[in-house]
Amino acid sequence: MQGIPRKLRMAMVGGGPGSFIGPVHRMAAELDAQIELVAGAFSSDARRSLEAAAGYGIDPSRAYPHYEALLAAERDREDAADFVAVVTPNHLHFPVAAAAIQSGYHVISDKPATTTLQEAQALAELVARHQQLYALTYTYTGYPMIRQARAMCMNGELGQIRKVVVEYVQGWLSKPLETSDQKQAKWRTDPAQAGAGGCIGDIGVHAFNLLEFVTGERVVKLCADLSSIVSGRQLDDDCNVLVRLRNGAPGVIQTTQIAAGERNGLTIRVFGERGSLRWEQERPNVLNVSWADHAAQMLHAGSSYLEPTACGSSRLPSGHPEGYIEAFANLYREFAACVRAKWSGETRTHDLINGIDKGVRSMRFVETAVTASREGRGWVHIA
């Protein structure tokens, strides 16, 4: 098999029966035939961990009941996992990632990086010290047309960025779903598992990350208004934030999980000196562009006229819809390339990858906004 690179081996922590994001990570990781899931600590309940292994089609002897067992056992195998994917509820992101890095694994983690800024900073130190790769799966940064948008902001096509509006409108928590036994709702509304941010920690971080990813700008101050709209809910489920960017431009981040009947309405609009962009996650293969001086355009994923970074993020010809899994798979593909590069002694990392610096930044956003809103402050700086 000389000359043919083997698939990377992935171990997953979390993703047991009932998980939404675990199967997504598995499908995304394996989509390009570059990675195979080989092991997992899918659930702390051994029987459920085995059940998950069966669903994922992996060897039951590599289904562990605890991530520490996994990290220890896999290390000694000849066909050991090359990296660990962290797909647990938020409160385990830090301990699992920290342990994996200290055990010598590269780590790819679901967002947010941790539940507190302090943890995120500690993790950043670990990553730096151990020189392991660490990536966050900010899914939406994987979409081809988001990369097109980023390229158009970066290369000056739009002129100076003058305003940004990011919205993320969901409705699945418009009722007190956490009082039923819906697993997703339970942990996401529980401060002990989700952290200090509810809506802001779950989807606000996506909006914030996307704003900075697409524009290449940084938020320097904000004014936040968070609410717990559904009666009895402990964490925020609605979050409205005015921001200002480093270049002085104003912006708005508006996210909610109580918009009855809405699905996964993430939208970003960037207004530049020469033109304006609009991208909607539920119609991801189109990027709408308005121009000050000529007719509006609709750019379509898979088209030859797109920027290389966008072209290279599609697998199919234009008009053959790709979606959430494919966007996610782009993140895994780039992570895999970084692992292989590291094996070859290269130190470069992929500029589209969201590393632990982005994790720290998102947690700073959450903590700043949560505190400022609770204490009724107006504008506050975000370092």
Next chain:
Amino acid sequence: MQGIPRKLRMAMVGGGPGSFIGPVHRMAAELDAQIELVAGAFSSDARRSLEAAAGYGIDPSRAYPHYEALLAAERDREDAADFVAVVTPNHLHFPVAAAAIQSGYHVISDKPATTTLQEAQALAELVARHQQLYALTYTYTGYPMIRQARAMCMNGELGQIRKVVVEYVQGWLSKPLETSDQKQAKWRTDPAQAGAGGCIGDIGVHAFNLLEFVTGERVVKLCADLSSIVSGRQLDDDCNVLVRLRNGAPGVIQTTQIAAGERNGLTIRVFGERGSLRWEQERPNVLNVSWADHAAQMLHAGSSYLEPTACGSSRLPSGHPEGYIEAFANLYREFAACVRAKWSGETRTHDLINGIDKGVRSMRFVETAVTASREGRGWVHIA
């Protein structure tokens, strides 16, 4: 001609050559064959006032060079104008309306009512004292599907209102158009003619008015961030405001005039306990409704299943697009009905009409937001 009601006679102040809104008022007023334009002080330049009269198809002897001349001369005619339409730049709204009311005319005025809160309050007193009719043409309240939205908020179909987002995105001032001789841009960016608010006074008031019109709620506090983005501009051209409603619900008003390439993107979304509404001005004949418990709907103007207030606001069968002029015409039709009712001795006013109370309220919004933003305050109350 007994038994057949004559058309109401309208005199217009403003609307000379180059005016955008003057011709709109004329078309809207006459659309339903209930009103005819008979006189005007279209421009302070007598020659231009005559030129306008020709375009409007009216008798040149009734084209006056000044509104005071008009008010005086028309009063003495047997076929005198029944009401005055004020379509000048903002700074003349107050003096013209005040003079007309004091001269015994009913008044219909373009928005905003005045350039300051103080003027608006003074006008409210005049209206009350003289018992003349006064209406503001908040155009967007005339659209059938906005009335449908309002009915659905009012009748409880959506359950409790939990959040409102209103956006108004224009791009026509993305360049310093006021340095050319574009008449619209010149006065709208000049504090002496426009008042203290630029974008907020021109389109922010539409957004604010629409929020309260549709939801039936009131904004009780706000946190505003206004900017002058185009270099050298004296007034704000971008305006982002967090609000809270009387019932505690959060909201966002986001308006801009520097969104390069955008047209007239007014959008309102209302999120209720049971469902959510979305209406977009550039596609005005559809109201999108998402429901927590069943499939999303698209309601179409002219459909028999709509609320009476929406049905009655369409002139054509479903699928035959009506637009801005028709919405505007609805306001004139209701104003005409009020005038006729007053002639019959009735005192009822039309509940869809925006009276001087709405004018006062909008000016309070502008002044509160402009001051709070300039002074860097966070949240402030709006009486």
Next chain:
Amino acid sequence: MQGIPRKLRMAMVGGGPGSFIGPVHRMAAELDAQIELVAGAFSSDARRSLEAAAGYGIDPSRAYPHYEALLAAERDREDAADFVAVVTPNHLHFPVAAAAIQSGYHVISDKPATTTLQEAQALAELVARHQQLYALTYTYTGYPMIRQARAMCMNGELGQIRKVVVEYVQGWLSKPLETSDQKQAKWRTDPAQAGAGGCIGDIGVHAFNLLEFVTGERVVKLCADLSSIVSGRQLDDDCNVLVRLRNGAPGVIQTTQIAAGERNGLTIRVFGERGSLRWEQERPNVLNVSWADHAAQMLHAGSSYLEPTACGSSRLPSGHPEGYIEAFANLYREFAACVRAKWSGETRTHDLINGIDKGVRSMRFVETAVTASREGRGWVHIA
């Protein structure tokens, strides 16, 4: 009043109480302050004719019970009507237009021109002999973006036209509405009033006319499949036609009135060598353009980059929706310009106007398709 052109005076035949299209003609005619409705034979029932006059705001003494009375009486007035608008059910189009022309009036008529090809040819001879103006209100040719589409076909931007698809999908006759007392349904499904074509005569002619108007091409042969889908209906209510253009390009015309729940879904798509157009009547202010070699565009009505013929057909800035009435009004505006030109001794007619030649052509389309479908022939030539 020297130097100021007076409004043209219009007399209407048809358009009595319950009419859909009568009020549209009135609103459209008067929208630009160039025309005023002054007289009418609105209904053969004198009381109803008077009732209509009141609604239209005209002098009851000019409400006639019969068009012959109108033609005779108006002729003798100093302020006689300048032209007659024919808005009756189809079977009266010919006799009224013929009488009006013979009485020396110009005529503007709702489509189709007549109920038979023979009548249309007879009318064409009358028009030619009497040198009166005659125009058909093919509404959809009045939309700005249809004119933009036509200009782009004509000026070669799209390259050679390779295929055309026109659809017109309505649902209002999906039930046997004619068995109720719905006036519109009654006459449109009655061969004695509608002519030999049901759906094809009512909306198929719009589709056919639009195809030729936009492309500048001519249909030379067709293969038609007409059905009466609703049980008991005498005329076709569904109509599918393959066509070939003079340049050899294939096309499809597909129209129906039994598409339950659909409104007024007229769509035209033109596929050229270099690019493709799509226009949808229910979203009339946008023209979608796909290009072989670069990104797709959305052209918006009212934009400065449009062709002059499109720019000149909008009354409002981009983003302020115009619709059916405004498109209709463009036809009246151009008709009025022709009348005034004729008064000045000019003979030019407006190239956007659908004259009696287009009426003949549409009737030929209807008769050819109805006959070919009934007799089960395949392809047949259309002269």
Next chain:
Amino acid sequence: MQGIPRKLRMAMVGGGPGSFIGPVHRMAAELDAQIELVAGAFSSDARRSLEAAAGYGIDPSRAYPHYEALLAAERDREDAADFVAVVTPNHLHFPVAAAAIQSGYHVISDKPATTTLQEAQALAELVARHQQLYALTYTYTGYPMIRQARAMCMNGELGQIRKVVVEYVQGWLSKPLETSDQKQAKWRTDPAQAGAGGCIGDIGVHAFNLLEFVTGERVVKLCADLSSIVSGRQLDDDCNVLVRLRNGAPGVIQTTQIAAGERNGLTIRVFGERGSLRWEQERPNVLNVSWADHAAQMLHAGSSYLEPTACGSSRLPSGHPEGYIEAFANLYREFAACVRAKWSGETRTHDLINGIDKGVRSMRFVETAVTASREGRGWVHIA
């Protein structure tokens, strides 16, 4: 590993470097962790077959230069492939499928089944005689909202089906791409490789199959107009067909590959007595439904209110877009379930699977339409 079902093993014929559909089959097959690609005759060029194997991540010793070698060699392995996926150009579909079935493999094949009706019938006999499973990957039947549409047609929700319109509009062959070295264009426009149908054989069969799949109806006669629009092209690149269904309803199938700038515009509309459906492949997660008696609906994939067959075809919550690969994967999932059922001795086949009967039917459609169009016949019956 007792009790845990192993993955099915797939061998692929075709799908070498430059193939579009080969990688799609691989991704789709493996998406649900139920199937793994283990072997392939990817190209008749041994070096290219190896190259493909590397890209797919499979053992190079199982990359064969010819399908006969593959069929022979794999049969003898303990870990032999369980089925063969045929992803070659059309002319090899029949010989490969026939050989595989005769060698005892189940077969899943890209469409069309064969290049002639005669071959399709021969294949049907082989499938029946050998009792192997055979499925065609009519991709679009795998979309959740297509299954929703089918369920709504079948369960009577729409009432009687009255009309169907299917369109498939592509632009990638609007230039003579086959004269370059574009592999896809070369074989698809070459009668020796594609068969007698160009556009009709490539995408017309999708449209035809989808029409019958969604409505549950059968086309009984047709009138076809095929053209070769691009100069020098041997096969049709545009295809317009009037049809009649068994229940008498009319229909239109309109497909093209020369619509400059268009992508993959497959659309189906079904008009029933009570309501109408519209689905667009480029926006696959929405099904638009218009109702005669109430407001239009937008049904969204992943929603709990959908029919079980639609719900079960989504992997993600509503609002997380799935696309072409996921639809394709549904076909593989169902095929895998049939294989496992067969292993268990069950004979049931999945009612959503397109078997060889559908392959025969599509070839009959192609041959009937091609012949009828060439010979200029009008309406012809299709058995």
